[in-house]
Amino acid sequence: MSSFDVPLERGKFGQTARKDFWWVQPLFTFLGLAGFLVYSTWAAFQGDHYTFGPYLSPMYSPEIFNLTGEGAWLGRTPEWMPLWVTGAMLVLWAPGGFRITCYYYRGAYYKAFWADPPSCAVGEPRKKYLGERSFPLIVQNIHRYFLYLALVFIVLLAHDAWKAMWFENGFGIGVGTLVLLANAILLGGYTLGCHSLRHLVGGIYDRLSRRPVRKTAYDCVSCLNRSHMVWAWCSLIWVAFSDLYVRMCSMGIWTDWRIL
Numbered sequence: 001m002s003s004f005d006v007p008l009e010r011g012k013f014g015q016t017a018r019k020d021f022w023w024v025q026p027l028f029t030f031l032g033l034a035g036f037l038v039y040s041t042w043a044a045f046q047g048d049h050y051t052f053g054p055y056l057s058p059m060y061s062p063e064i065f066n067l068t069g070e071g072a073w074l075g076r077t078p079e080w081m082p083l084w085v086t087g088a089m090l091v092l093w094a095p096g097g098f099r100i101t102c103y104y105y106r107g108a109y110y111k112a113f114w115a116d117p118p119s120c121a122v123g124e125p126r127k128k129y130l131g132e133r134s135f136p137l138i139v140q141n142i143h144r145y146f147l148y149l150a151l152v153f154i155v156l157l158a159h160d161a162w163k164a165m166w167f168e169n170g171f172g173i174g175v176g177t178l179v180l181l182a183n184a185i186l187l188g189g190y191t192l193g194c195h196s197l198r199h200l201v202g203g204i205y206d207r208l209s210r211r212p213v214r215k216t217a218y219d220c221v222s223c224l225n226r227s228h229m230v231w232a233w234c235s236l237i238w239v240a241f242s243d244l245y246v247r248m249c250s251m252g253i254w255t256d257w258r259i260l
Contacts, residue, residue: 015123022119030112047086049250098150101143190231193224
């Protein structure tokens with residue numbers, strides 16, 4: 001097993017004694033997160049091609065308003081609402097806030113975007129550690145409250161997957177059905193493996209053996225939590241793909257094959 005000395009004093013930015021390719025992981029993290037931000041921002045501003053048959057893009061779910069009022073929670077889009085305020089903008093703040101404040105993502109984008117630090121034993125572009133005790137990073141503590149909203153969205157997306165099984169001629173399964181079902185499962189695995197949820201269901205107790213129900217819940221969340229990074233990336237990529245699939249089918253570029 002290789003080893004290296006860790007300096008006791010902070011070095012210059014990027015200075016390190018490491019000989020491995022330490023920069024690969026933060027680089028790919030930057031590219032992955034930046035790519036998702038660009039695509040999701042573009043998709044959120046479109047305000048069109050987010051439905052196809054019984055399919056609804058997860059970036060526009062739940063559908064609060066639409067131009068016709070059909071299937072929307074609150075009917076037709078109000079005339080006073082600016083055109084640039086799309087359905088995605090009305091809902092994405094909740095799941096987006098959950099991800100931005102997520103414990104895993106914080107560690108990932110601190111390294112990839114802010115070089116805080118770029119990697120272990122690599123010099124960073126600041127002289128002192130500020131932590132998350134002051135503004136603006138103290139706002140990250142709101143993560144536990146975004147969790148409650150995220151749990152509601154899992155139910156909504158699961159319902160969307162159910163609705164995706166009902167076509168004009170009755171029950172059926174298309175490729176899009178499987179895409180939306182996989183999206184609900186991946187987001188469920190990511191959300192239900194949340195560190196805050198793990199604390200909520202049992203981490204607040206010193207002895208779980210006296211609370212069998214909470215211990216079972218704690219063990220289930222812990223099982224998902226062990227692969228939290230994998231769930232985080234798979235669900236992130238699949239949300240974008242789910243929107244892309246519905247969008248391409250709506251535009252007539254892709255064909256949604258019916259399986260049943």
